Amino acid sequence: MISRTTEANPLHRRPRRGEFLIRGFLFFCGAFSILTTLGIVYELSKEALLFFRNPAVNLLEFFTGTKWQPQAGAFGVLPLVTATLITTAIAMLIALPLGLAVAIYLSEYASTKARNTLKPVLEVLAGIPTVVYGYFALTFMTPFLRSIFGRDVVDIYNMASGGLVIGILILPLITSMSEDALSAVPRALREGAYALGATKLETAVKVVVPAAISGLAAAFVVGISRAIGETMIVAIAVGAGPNFTFNPFKGAETMTGHIVRISGGDLSYDTIDYDSLFAIGLLLFVITLGLNIISQRIVRRFRETYE
Amino acid sequence: MSTPTGRIRLTPHFESNLPSRNRKASLWQVLFRLSTTIGMIVLALLLYTVVNQAFGLVAIDNKVDPASFAVDGVQIEELDQETLIAVIEENVSKGKFRQLEREQPLAERTWEEVYQVVIDDVVEPKDIVGTWPLVESLTRKEEILAEVEQEHPQATVEFTSWIDPQFVTSPQSSDVLEAGVRTALLGSLLIIAITIVVALPIGIGAAIYLEEYASDNWLNRTIQTNINNLAGVPSIIYGMLGLAIFVRMLEPLTSGAIFGLTDPTTANGRTILSAGLTLAILVLPVLIINVQEAIRAVPNSLREGSYGLGGTQWQTIWHHVLPNAMPGILTGAILSISRAIGETAPLVVIGAATYITFDPDSPFSKFTTLPIQIYQWTSRAQGEYHNIAAAAILVLLMLLLSLNATAILLRNRYSRK
Numbered sequence: 001m002i003s004r005t006t007e008a009n010p011l012h013r014r015p016r017r018g019e020f021l022i023r024g025f026l027f028f029c030g031a032f033s034i035l036t037t038l039g040i041v042y043e044l045s046k047e048a049l050l051f052f053r054n055p056a057v058n059l060l061e062f063f064t065g066t067k068w069q070p071q072a073g074a075f076g077v078l079p080l081v082t083a084t085l086i087t088t089a090i091a092m093l094i095a096l097p098l099g100l101a102v103a104i105y106l107s108e109y110a111s112t113k114a115r116n117t118l119k120p121v122l123e124v125l126a127g128i129p130t131v132v133y134g135y136f137a138l139t140f141m142t143p144f145l146r147s148i149f150g151r152d153v154v155d156i157y158n159m160a161s162g163g164l165v166i167g168i169l170i171l172p173l174i175t176s177m178s179e180d181a182l183s184a185v186p187r188a189l190r191e192g193a194y195a196l197g198a199t200k201l202e203t204a205v206k207v208v209v210p211a212a213i214s215g216l217a218a219a220f221v222v223g224i225s226r227a228i229g230e231t232m233i234v235a236i237a238v239g240a241g242p243n244f245t246f247n248p249f250k251g252a253e254t255m256t257g258h259i260v261r262i263s264g265g266d267l268s269y270d271t272i273d274y275d276s277l278f279a280i281g282l283l284l285f286v287i288t289l290g291l292n293i294i295s296q297r298i299v300r301r302f303r304e305t306y307e
Numbered sequence: 308m309s310t311p312t313g314r315i316r317l318t319p320h321f322e323s324n325l326p327s328r329n330r331k332a333s334l335w336q337v338l339f340r341l342s343t344t345i346g347m348i349v350l351a352l353l354l355y356t357v358v359n360q361a362f363g364l365v366a367i368d369n370k371v372d373p374a375s376f377a378v379d380g381v382q383i384e385e386l387d388q389e390t391l392i393a394v395i396e397e398n399v400s401k402g403k404f405r406q407l408e409r410e411q412p413l414a415e416r417t418w419e420e421v422y423q424v425v426i427d428d429v430v431e432p433k434d435i436v437g438t439w440p441l442v443e444s445l446t447r448k449e450e451i452l453a454e455v456e457q458e459h460p461q462a463t464v465e466f467t468s469w470i471d472p473q474f475v476t477s478p479q480s481s482d483v484l485e486a487g488v489r490t491a492l493l494g495s496l497l498i499i500a501i502t503i504v505v506a507l508p509i510g511i512g513a514a515i516y517l518e519e520y521a522s523d524n525w526l527n528r529t530i531q532t533n534i535n536n537l538a539g540v541p542s543i544i545y546g547m548l549g550l551a552i553f554v555r556m557l558e559p560l561t562s563g564a565i566f567g568l569t570d571p572t573t574a575n576g577r578t579i580l581s582a583g584l585t586l587a588i589l590v591l592p593v594l595i596i597n598v599q600e601a602i603r604a605v606p607n608s609l610r611e612g613s614y615g616l617g618g619t620q621w622q623t624i625w626h627h628v629l630p631n632a633m634p635g636i637l638t639g640a641i642l643s644i645s646r647a648i649g650e651t652a653p654l655v656v657i658g659a660a661t662y663i664t665f666d667p668d669s670p671f672s673k674f675t676t677l678p679i680q681i682y683q684w685t686s687r688a689q690g691e692y693h694n695i696a697a698a699a700i701l702v703l704l705m706l707l708l709s710l711n712a713t714a715i716l717l718r719n720r721y722s723r724k
Contacts, residue, residue, distance in 0.1 A: 019621050026520060029512030030527075033534045033595070036588055040544060043551040101342035109339060118343060125350050127642075127707065129649025131678045132353070132700050135685050139693055140356040168349050175346075201332035222539065229541025231652035232678075236685055256543050256652070263546075263656045269555060281547045285540065292539035296532070 047278030083252035090163025099174030134236030157251035181215020360697035470698035501583025514598035546653030549585030563671030577658035601635025
């Protein structure tokens with residue numbers, strides 16, 4: 001054992017007080033994120049509680065009512081939720097198969113050169129602000145859908161156009177997460193499949209994809225969470241009023257779109273409109289947080305399998 | 308499969324299967340390739356849509372017969388000032404009239420000035436009667452000219468680039484031809500400056516703590532999980548947080564009241580400072596994760612070398628870890644900052660101004676930003692607003708592109724060192 005340092009030991013240093021200060025500051029920086037979360041939870045719950053305490057609001061009606069008309073005192077969140085779910089479903093219908101196909105291509109088929117050109121393009125797509133996608137939905141996708149299905153079938157503001165463009169928006173995210181998952185599959189598995197005479201497709205679909213399935217599932221869940229939280233595309237292209245409908249060619253309003261429209265006007269504090277936004281915000285926060293936690297659980301399991 | 312003979316025996320079933328399996332394989336390969344191509348096509352379409360709208364023909368109806376404004380048979384050049392003001396009020400939009408009054412009350416102007424307003428805004432108002440996108444303008448020019456000639460005989464048609472130096476340097480205006488993004492661009496830059504000043508030290512500090520100091524205990528694991536979760540929270544939630552905390556709770560601070568600096572036009576907390584702080588909180592999680600990755604990439608041998616020579620932990624971090632992680636940190640920081648520049652939803656929620664024409668001059672000014680300007684113009688029904696929205700998108704994309712180019716340049720410079 002090394003003897004305890006004494007004052008005679010030249011290597012002994014006095015503890016530097018600065019180090020403690022720095023360490024304290026760095027810890028504060030790290031802990032700041034906890035404050036953010038607490039702030040979000042506290043503020044959303046506080047205002048949401050005020051909303052639910054309001055005599056005009058009934059908790060059961062909030063979750064089952066099919067009308068959201070604050071002026072008429074009708075606070076049923078379902079129209080906003082169904083619109084959110086429909087745009088999200090359309091988005092995933094586009095982004096999941098396409099994203100998976102691109103990821104399989106990039107990880108299993110593409111040459112290094114092709115991969116080096118394609119990945120930056122996807123990064124560019126991921127870096128474009130969502131308001132630009134919103135513009136694209138309104139000025140390209142909507143006229144495009146209307147020319148295919150007819151102007152009387154497709155409204156100017158509709159969920160299909162918004163959903164499709166959200167799908168394009170989350171495509172890079174799904175692709176890069178899926179590609180990471182596929183690339184993490186050990187090479188030996190592929191070589192084993194080839195040795196048994198499998199074609200490239202069979203190797204990819206029957207060996208690599210099942211091996212990476214938890215990573216792919218995580219990508220899927222994160223994609224849904226992004227689509228639900230997406231705001232500007234739906235605010236621009238989907239519509240300007242809550243509408244309880246399952247027809248994707250009709251306009252409706254999602255949870256995020258509603259928050260943006262109402263808060264964009266002159267909103268006074270402590271009104272039921274103001275409080276209702278926080279109730280919707282809280283619901284949105286809980287849904288997306290739940291999805292993110294699920295995806296992290298899946299990823300953790302995935303890591304345990306392969307490391 | 309029955310007897311091991313030392314060579315692979317293909318069963319007849321296997322052989323008969325092979326062509327169809329190969330066909331299937333090549334079919335799917337084509338499909339995978341096609342999907343990738345679709346991704347590329349979409350990116351191209353997006354750029355095409357924007358560029359197509361940012362240039363093109365515009366028809367301006369700028370001549371109305373002055374005689375049609377004569378009151379009781381008296382020509383406008385002989386009318387007195389009051390009647391001229393009435394003519395203006397009758398013929399321009401309410402917003403435009405208010406704007407004129409704000410510049411200088413019409414009643415206080417000289418007769419010549421009021422007459423000039425009549426000529427500029429009533430007789431030659433430069434009304435846009437139609438705009439056409441670039442491709443159409445090039446391919447159908449003759450038809451467009453004929454169409455305009457027929458419907459608006461007095462209109463002039465000219466080719467316009469909606470994005471030009473004047474567009475970048477002039478403030479917002481109710482007149483589409485005069486409107487620009489100066490106010491929005493300055494707003495974006497000021498807000499981002501605040502975001503950088505606040506988020507960068509905290510973000511890098513948190514990343515250093517988590518990578519270098521944090522031991523694996525319950526508290527630190529919670530912090531890490533929490534940061535990962537925050538990165539997935541929709542941006543609009545941060546807007547609501549900003550509205551509740553910065554705009555409402557900290558109003559005396561964010562409106563500048565406690566410094567006695569309140570902007571006379573804003574008596575509330577919906578200011579550049581609130582917006583900057585909100586975006587700082589928004590980018591922090593992503594920033595921390597990016598910086599953590601950069602720090603993690605520094606080889607452990609460097610740290611051990613420094614410790615071996617008797618360096619303290621902070622000396623090791625400051626002299627060895629940070630310089631080596633710098634290219635990665637810069638890239639990560641710039642990438643998360645460019646995400647903040649494109650953010651729209653949270654700023655709408657905390658209350659961006661809908662119409663301001665003056666430059667923001669302090670952190671306590673009202674604000675608008677490029678994405679918000681794009682959103683507002685896109686939401687207008689008239690086609691010409693979509694043209695200037697496209698021009699504003701090009702300005703925004705160029706800003707982001709130059710930022711990313713800076714990131715790459717900085718990275719290359721530091722890595723050479």
